[in-house]
Amino acid sequence: MKQALTEKSIVKELKDGGILTPKGFMAAGAYAGLRHKKLDIGMIMSEAPASCAAVYTTSHFQAAPIRVSQDSIEKEGMVQAIVVNSACANACTGEKGLKDAYKTRELAAEKFGLLHQHVVVASTGVIGEYLDMEKIDSGIQLLQPGKSKSDAESFQTAILTTDTNMKSSCFQAEIGGKQISMGGAAKGSGMIHPNMATMLAFVTTDAAISSFYLNQALKEVTDVTFNQITVDGDTSTNDMVAVMANGFAGNEPLTPSDPEWPLFIALLKENCISLAKQIARDGEGATKLIEVTVSGALNDEEARVVAKQIVGSSLVKTAVYGTDANWGRIVGAAGKAKAFINPETVDIKLGTIAILEKSNPVEFCEEKARSYLEKEVICIDVHLNVGTGKGTAWGCDLSYDYVKINASYRT
Secondary structure, three states, rough: OEEEEEEOOOOOOOOOOOOOOOOHHHHHHHHOOOOOOOEEEEEEEEEEEEEEEEOOOOOOOOOHHHHHHHHHHHHHHHEEEEEOOOOOOOOHHHHHHHHHHHHHHHHHHHOOOOOHHHEEEEEEEEEOOOOOOOHHHHHHHHHHOOOOOHHHHHHHHHOOOOOOOOOOEOOOOOOOOEEEEEEOOOOOOOOOOOOOOOOOOEEEEOOOHHHHHHHHHHHHHHOOOOOOOOOOOOOOOOEEEEEOOOOOOOOOOOOOOOOOOOHHHHHHHHHHHHHHHHHOOOOOOOOOOOEEEEEEOOOOOHHHHHHHHHHOOOHHHHHOOOOOOOOHHHHHHHHOOOOOOOOOEEEEEEEOEEEOOOOOEEEOHHHHHHHHOOOOEEEEEEEOOOOOEEEEEEEEOOOOOHHHHHHHHOO
């Protein structure tokens, strides 16, 4: 178990855990025929209605399932099941697409004896195509939620598109004298440049917390995790982050006035950081994860802005891919950020290798820098020396394969 220290206690990572580690959750995946020979419809279910909070893509072209999910959660803040299909985004599909998304919710509710408003739906895949509702129906009928590791993996596989691997997380902490578990599953590989969320991510927890306060926690954490990743600068039409909390751990319901509230935030943050980094690392065609940390900014918000500007730069991405320690790319990207920067006080490091001090070039070993840039995880540290703000962003390098993948996405 890896341990991440928090202010008041320890959040423990369970490497072999996931969305079914929290008590009272089940999952399933099935093949509905929406894509060739791969699982393409999945479900997460709680044994009882759970508090739910979600954040959504801010695209003007929000897809039909987003609108249906908003409708479900806004009714009473309680959800018992999330149904996800891949292969078809059901985006830009007009009234028919909206009816199909509501029909998906209805089919799942009737199959499992749930209230319609207790079902959330999500879709991912090609934009501008209609759902094949006969296949959606047959796929839902095939779903058999269970509690095994294979059930969790079936769900995780069913939601993938161009991803090369499943993405999961799991952390635990003792809160209110009870062991609280939190697990996550996500998909995301391209069209990743979040503003509230631009991927699908689902988090389960057995903590007791109202949907109101869960929503408050999720928005706070999303700003410093999912909103800080970028693969290609494009925002999706579909994606969201949803958290379900069913209270099965038996703790007293958490509120911001609780002395252990920061620990719950840390638990949620660790899960979201883990999923966000996995998404960034699995960017289409990526070979490396890039982590940019900016410190010494006027405030944390400006630090995050600069960090994301750097990690999102195509020139920085290609330099990392080509193992070229061209710090001018980093300076050029930072210079575009909407934040206060003193052009005479900036320090930059590649890992532990200083390449810029007080905005002046530092002699460094090119061979050593190239060797560092061959690693799978590249850390770029930028110190602005104008304040105490700090922020981190994650992304990936930009390879030839990114073009190949996206040039033939529909074929």
